[in-house]
Amino acid sequence: MSLRAVLLITLQREPGTGYDILQRFKAGLAHVWQASHQQLYRELDRLRGDGLLDCETVPQAERPDRKVYHLTVAGREALDTWLAEPLAASPVRQPLFAKFFAWEHWPSNARRMELTALHRQLTERLATYAAIEREWFADPQALTSAERAPWHTLRLGQRLTETWQEWIEEVLEEGE
Amino acid sequence: MSLRAVLLITLQREPGTGYDILQRFKAGLAHVWQASHQQLYRELDRLRGDGLLDCETVPQAERPDRKVYHLTVAGREALDTWLAEPLAASPVRQPLFAKFFAWEHWPSNARRMELTALHRQLTERLATYAAIEREWFADPQALTSAERAPWHTLRLGQRLTETWQEWIEEVLEEGE
DNA sequence: TAGCCTTATGCAACAAGTTGCATTTGGGTT
DNA sequence: AACCCAAATGCAACTTGTTGCATAAGGCTA
Numbered sequence: 001m002s003l004r005a006v007l008l009i010t011l012q013r014e015p016g017t018g019y020d021i022l023q024r025f026k027a028g029l030a031h032v033w034q035a036s037h038q039q040l041y042r043e044l045d046r047l048r049g050d051g052l053l054d055c056e057t058v059p060q061a062e063r064p065d066r067k068v069y070h071l072t073v074a075g076r077e078a079l080d081t082w083l084a085e086p087l088a089a090s091p092v093r094q095p096l097f098a099k100f101f102a103w104e105h106w107p108s109n110a111r112r113m114e115l116t117a118l119h120r121q122l123t124e125r126l127a128t129y130a131a132i133e134r135e136w137f138a139d140p141q142a143l144t145s146a147e148r149a150p151w152h153t154l155r156l157g158q159r160l161t162e163t164w165q166e167w168i169e170e171v172l173e174e175g176e
Numbered sequence: 177m178s179l180r181a182v183l184l185i186t187l188q189r190e191p192g193t194g195y196d197i198l199q200r201f202k203a204g205l206a207h208v209w210q211a212s213h214q215q216l217y218r219e220l221d222r223l224r225g226d227g228l229l230d231c232e233t234v235p236q237a238e239r240p241d242r243k244v245y246h247l248t249v250a251g252r253e254a255l256d257t258w259l260a261e262p263l264a265a266s267p268v269r270q271p272l273f274a275k276f277f278a279w280e281h282w283p284s285n286a287r288r289m290e291l292t293a294l295h296r297q298l299t300e301r302l303a304t305y306a307a308i309e310r311e312w313f314a315d316p317q318a319l320t321s322a323e324r325a326p327w328h329t330l331r332l333g334q335r336l337t338e339t340w341q342e343w344i345e346e347v348l349e350e351g352e
Numbered sequence: 353t354a355g356c357c358t359t360a361t362g363c364a365a366c367a368a369g370t371t372g373c374a375t376t377t378g379g380g381t382t
Numbered sequence: 383a384a385c386c387c388a389a390a391t392g393c394a395a396c397t398t399g400t401t402g403c404a405t406a407a408g409g410c411t412a
Contacts (some may be wrong), residue, residue, distance in 0.1 A: 001398070002271035008276045020358055032274055035269040039399065041362060083282045087271050089297065089371090091210040094329070095178035095263050098208055102185045103325035106259045114262040118366070121265065139336040145350075149279035153270070156343045163339050167332045174321075177368070195390055215369065217392065242390070267399090 002087075003043055006033045007051065008071060015070035018044050023156045028132050029124075031157040033132040044069055052078050079083065122161050129158050178263075179219055182209045184228065184247060191246035194220050204308050207301075214244040220245055228254050288348065295344045298337050305334050314345040 010021055010029070018040045024034055044067075047053040052075035058066040096118075099106050138150045141150070143149070186205070194216045201209055220243075223229040228251035230276055234242040247255070272294075275282050313319070313327045 002269065002274065002396080003270065006274045009311065012281075014280065015222040017360075026239050029277075031268055032270050032277070034269070036400070037360090038362080038401085041360095043398095045362090060360085078280060079278065083275060083278055084284050084286045086286075086293060090269075090271075092207060093210070094208050095181065095266075095268075097257060097326075097332075099184045100187050100206075100325040100329050101208070102188065102259055103322040105256060106189075106242065109262045110262075117262060119287065142205040146279040149276040150273075152343070152347055153276050156273075156340070159339050160336060161342065164332070165329070169337065171328055179368080193390075212370070213390090214371085214392080217390095218370095221392095236390085 003033075003039065004037060004047060004052075005079065007040070007043060007084045008075055008082070011053065011069055012071050012076070012079060015068055017066045017068055019066075028136065030128060032153060046074070051075075055058060115168050115172055119165055119172075122165050122168075125161055126158060129154055129161070177301060179209070179215065180223060180228075181220060181255065181258045183223060184251055184258070185230065185244055187257060188247050190254070191244055193242045195242075204312065206304065208329060223251070227251075236246075239315055291344050291348055295341055297346075298341050301332060303339055305330055305337070313329070 005148045007021065010016070010024060016024075018037065021040055021044075022035075022037050025035060027170045044055075048069070051072060053069045054072050058068055061064060061119060096114075098113075098116075130139060133151075133154055135147070137154070138146050140151050143151075186192070186200060189236050192200075194213065197212075197220075198213050200212060200331075220231075222228065224231060225247070227248060229245045230248050231243045231245045234244055236242060239335060242331055246318075252306065272290075275287075313324070313330070316327050319327075
């Protein structure tokens with residue numbers, strides 16, 4: 001399961017709480033991973049149960065305690081193992097494509113609305129990418145290769161999004 | 177849940193058994209949906225329980241009976257409802273991207289192997305797309321718009337795959 | 353002052369997807 | 383003769399992800 005590995009990576013970069021990780025997912029990691037807080041808290045607890053993480057409880061005045069997680073040696077080893085072996089191919093699931101196979105039953109106004117709404121969402125996504133790029137990768141050549149690596153993922157995200165948008169435009173133009 | 181809708185669409189196009197659908201998924205629908213036979217059989221049974229499908233059991237000499245499913249009126253209505261409402265955005269999960277965030281712990285030979293293997297898989301995928309295109313969409317302009325619609329999904333699949341490949345090449349060139 | 357947002361965590365129930373195993377017969381391979 | 387593959391279906395147990403709800407305090411807004 002990749003969520004575990006993603007948690008190990010984010011905590012290896014910097015220890016933090018479930019809430020912290022959720023914020024990172026929402027901000028700079030939005031094109032990498034998304035998960036609900038329930039999933040995070042449950043999985044962090046399991047990782048601790050399996051000895052891959054450990055946590056220190058930091059009491060706070062008038063607020064719930066913060067549980068700051070960090071990797072154990074076993075966690076670090078598990079991460080290395082995961083990195084060394086190639087990922088399994090993820091199954092294809094494209095519900096939007098399925099609609100194209102029911103073209104004659106898909107009302108054309110619903111179609112137009114759905115595609116334009118998606119196009120708009122993709123534009124917002126590109127704006128988010130641009131903001132992240134400005135903030136973190138203003139001058140990629142000035143960074144070390146490890147620092148620059150995440151920038152590659154951002155660039156692919158951008159290009160895939162653009163490819164989607166161009167396709168939507170073509171489909172909309174063809175109309176019917 | 178989209179699997180239900182995908183089943184309704186495929187059976188609306190032509191009634192069939194779980195096994196039939198599995199073959200369709202493996203062949204022309206591979207870039208749209210993938211599911212295991214267990215998932216299909218269970219879901220078909222549930223759809224029948226919910227009154228969206230009905231089936232005729234066709235006994236076969238010396239083989240398990242074939243259960244040929246087809247849509248009921250309720251199934252047709254459920255499909256129309258699903259088509260009319262826009263899809264929810266699917267959560268982002270890119271485990272490969274996560275590895276880029278652990279660049280310094282990702283052994284460079286493992287990295288090269290993983291990326292080249294992925295590139296090869298994408299080449300195979302493109303070959304599959306080309307084969308489907310030759311067989312079904314030799315002359316897209318000669319088809320009705322409903323017949324041509326699935327061709328769009330194939331074209332986006334191709335372009336996304338090409339975008340991925342170009343990106344992999346760039347990352348590999350940049351090297352360590 | 354009533355209601356929502358943020359911080360911070362969690363349980364319980366459910367839905368979706370995976371993995372392992374099982375059946376039955378004919379055909380092809382080693 | 384022994385083994386695997388294809389056709390065709392299914393159960394059981396498990397993992398992963400979603401949804402709904404709950405707590406608790408302070409700050410902001412209508």
